[in-house]
Amino acid sequence: PEVAEADKRCGYVAIVGKPNVGKSTLLNALVGQKVSITSRKAQTTRHRITGIRTEGASQFIFVDTPGFQTRHGNALNRSLNKTVLGAVTDVDLILFVVEAGRFNLADAKVLSLLPASAPVILLANKLDEVHRRGDLAPWLRSMQERHAFAEFVPMSAKAPKDIQRLFGICEKYLPQQPWIHDAEELTDRSERFMAAEMVREKLFRLTGDELPYTSTVIIDRFEEEGQLRRIAATIVVEREGHKGMVIGDKGEKLKRIGTEARMELEKLWGGKVFLELWVKVRSGWADDDARVRSFGYE
Template identity: 45%
Template sequence: MKCGYVALIGRPNVGKSTLMNHLLKQKISITSRKPQTTRHSIVGINTTEAGQAIYVDTPGMHDNQKRALNRHLNRTAETTLLGVDVIVWLLDGLFWHDYDEVIFKKLEQAGLPVILAVNKVDKLAEKDAILAFFAEAQQRFPFAHLVPISALKKTNLAVLDGLIMEMLPERDWIYPEDQVTDRPERFLVAEIIREKLTRRLGAELPYVMTVEIERYEEHPDINKIYAIIWVEKASQKNIVIGKDGDMLKNVGTDARHDIERLLDQKVYLQLWVKVKSGWSDSERALQSLGFNDG
């Protein structure tokens, strides 16, 4: 049998979470159009007759080190490279960013087989341009494979999945056949709430918000979940609550529907918004809020 860990890496907002969800054929990692939506390493397990690929979706690697949260995201992404068997580096176009030079160096240090996957090829008209970019990329690094894909349109995902499975080492499966993630339900619920906040709110606010599950009660016919949305300022709290509480109500409704699908059970969801000044730039606050996986 084949089994191994596969790190999905790349800059923020290149489509890593969308790719993992489609490879798993199930939503595990939250998504939005805003960069840095992923804040933790999320493990998704894909078990087929060919083997067991254990995908690790990582926060986007970037050069912003100003806040403690940004430094945590980079540490989490970089730590993921330790102990995996295959790396998939996802790009979102036929060009390199300045920070990609740092990624090249980290890949050289890791000494692992790397697949370069260029995402969003449905938006690229020139096939010759893709071939030229791949030829140039192969000169820069000894990639094991180079694959043009579209995570959203599912283009070439079967090809990518097949290449990954071929590269995995022979070993017994690590997880049971029916397990799709190693994260507990409480974590997935908090992530769903944060996804709905990120999608509904403006460009800046999602980066100073986090969600903490205060209480999680399992009953025979309903799950009761009490969650706190932490922000850094009173003015941000007002935005999250919205006029007459409409924003918070809409977020709660959106989240409850997805949580009920996840748990396959009725859910009562209660949300509060509280202020914790400067939480995103405090290592101690990050630890207390569950940012301890990097």
């Protein structure tokens, strides 16, 4: 049904927190499609990613961010932190995500950086992993002493009914104004960007912890022929030894990364994808400001 212009609401909701608390999982659940890659590893999210969801009269523009890095001040980490700070200015609401029942120095650092300009909801995620719910009440009281949170939401990003409830909680913070995006839009990121991200997700998920976080993916070619998308991408690693880990025995690891990324992209776009992958060594790129920028980081 048509929504009257005067009834429309639209606003920005930033999702912030230290690495691995479940920010990107939450964004994808809110959007209903994978627009932000996730893995068990920190530094999976390296960009400001928007996920758009239009529900009834309201358009939510969620902004996922890299987890704020408190260690290793290399060029890549400095760039990630700049991205986080840029994403929280000028939003209507901030979801500060922590693991339910937990709070350490890394969480405190993120909280101390949040601007006073927007209300902050304390989102206690991974509730499914809390076995003694009774312990949450004293934890919550200690959290309320730390910050004047607008609300407290204990939940699991993996529980659909919690996600549905979260829309209702966030909606009242959206200003009444026209929508910024079309109702069907899911993200403001390009297809080229999504292609690089899906390859990076599979790289993170399919290689062991020994492959350091200092690898990245660049798109060399992106062509559309009717419903078919032809993509060539390069995985950039820091050391010669890492190259073998990515390629694997007889190339089977690289092949699997390519197959899984292609399947994700076909699901996202609803069309066929031909994906060609290469691996290249660029030693020290993550310590080099100019290289970090040339690889698409802010």
